Amino acid sequence: MTAIGTGDLQGAGGNWATVGRRSRGGRRVHRQREKRKGKSVGLRIGTLNVGTMTGKGRELADILKRREVDILCVQETRWKGSKACSIGAGFKLFYNGVDSKRNGVGVVLKEKLGRNVLEVKRVSDRVMSLKLEIEWVMLNVVSGYAPQVGCELEEKERFWSELDEVIENIPTWEKVVIGPDFNGHVSEGNTGDEEVMGKFGVKERNLEGQMVLDFAKRMDMAVVNTYFQKREEHRVTYKSGGRSTQVDYILCRRGNLKEISDCKVVVGESVDRQHRIVVCGMTLMVCKKKRSKIEMEKKTKWWKLKKEECCEDFRQKLRQALGGQVCCQMTGKLQQK
Secondary structure, eight states: OOOEEEEEGBBBSOOOOOOOOOOOHHHHHHHHHHHHOOOOEEEEEEEEEESSTTTOOOOHHHHHTTTTTTTEEOOOOOEEEEEEEEHHHHHEEEEEESSSSSSSSSEEEEHHHTTEEEEEESSSEEEEEEEEEETTEEEEEEEOOOTTTTSSSHHHHHHHHHHHHHHHTSTTTTTEEEEEEEOOOOOSSSOOOTTTTTTOOOOOHHHHHHHHHHHHHHEEEEGGGGOOOOOOGGTTTEEEEEEEOOOOOOOOEEGGGGEEEEEETTTOOOOSSBBBEEEEEEEEEEEEOOOOTTTTTOOOOGGGGGHHHHHHHHHHHHHHHHHHHHHHHHHHHHHHH
């Protein structure tokens, strides 16, 4: 063993050097710190235009299970009706549609999350929303399918009006995630739109893409896809005939953008040849809600009345208010106390 003198433990300025730093506090302190931080719940949320759900339920469920996706917004389901059904592998689909040949939207949930659904709003065959309660946190998931470029302006305005109404009716303290197929290009770069999007879009902006950004500004939302620097292969959501574009997005409130850890296109996993699935990771910071004193029911302990005058006054008022047998039973109980 080598003997170490006091001079060896001192730095150049004569101060004691730190040998083997120990963290302050023991296990109890660390537990208290973690308790103050609160509990976190991780979710993987995605969106995908499926083309049609007919014959693709099991295939879609296998992809979600393999990629560990908890919530998926789907568009162009082409299923008529407003129902919920199991698609296998522990996943449940809530859908809404008017015509079996076009449109239709839905939301796929893991079976354990399906039990947390509080409300389902089926607005039209292009817009629907679900409200979930996850560890005391209210999460609203909205699926949307915007009209294509060649559709009439009136149909496009109707879609944006329906989507605006859905978001406006959600309280500001509740979290919102929108997984739509907007059929628009928001472009690469964010000059003039820094508050609602990042720099990493795809190609040039069109009229439909400007509508997306106008909606984001109205509702104080952020286009999540554009905030993460990825290769173009992981940003392109639609491929057809040599064309590569970005039309599928995930949006959240600007204030909740810090809870998004990543967002990208999953290459090689899709039930449709043209559209690709977009997935983002979201972390919900939750803590058990404490019951405030105002919410607690106030109880009058009438049996603790000590003065005889107060007891007699209470009996008379009780007879006037209630009367009959109930009054006799309660006054008798008061006398026993």
